[in-house]
Amino acid sequence: MATNNIRVVGYLPPPYHEKLREYMQSQSLTESAAIVAIVKQFFDGENGSEGVASQELDEATAPLKAQIALIERRLAVLESAFVSSQRSKPARRAPYQYGPPPVLPPQDITQLARRLGVSAATLEEAAQKSSDEFRDWSKRRDPAQRSWCKKGELFHPNSD
Incomplete structure (x- = not known):
């Protein structure tokens, strides 16, 4: 019988035989x-174990796929809420949207004392000091x- 197949001679260990x-x-x-x-199964993978392995892999990954789907849904909800x-x-409003801040009018001693949180007598005493000292003193309290x-008789705001 003529064949193109190659002859293989080998000795198997008894357990494998x-x-x-x-x-x-x-x-x-x-x-x-x-x-x-057996050689075909080894080299070509022509056995039923591939189908079984694929099925086992699908069964093992099914819970992970379900968890991923749940996470994707939650992420979609978060994205839409954001x-x-x-x-x-x-929209953020720019400061002084309606023009510059109002200009403070000159104030008498009682008005300025109320603004600075001091008594009129304390204000009068501080006003007797030099103009630089009074300017610093009033700025700290304003x-x-x-x-x-x-x-x-009036106190005017400085345009520092």
Whole structure:
């Protein structure tokens, strides 16, 4: 019988020869056909174990796929909430949107004393000091950190 197949001569250890015999009987194959089938399975992967391995892999990864899907849904909810919160935020307003801040009018001693949180007598006493000392003193006490100077009977804000 002429064939293009290459002849292989080998010696199997007894435990493997026993397994080969069991395989031959379970598959109803000759010894050479069993060896060819085993070699094909090894090199070509032509056995049912690939399908089983694929099925086992699918079963093992199914819970992970479900968790990933849940995380993706949660992420989508968070993204939509973030986008909607960005849309609903009012635009930041520039300071002094309606023009410059109001100019403080000159104030008499009682008005300025109330603004600085001191008595009229304390204010009068401080106004007796030099103009630089009074300017520093009033600036430390003014809520807007404005310095004041005395001109006649009124106190005028400085334009520091």
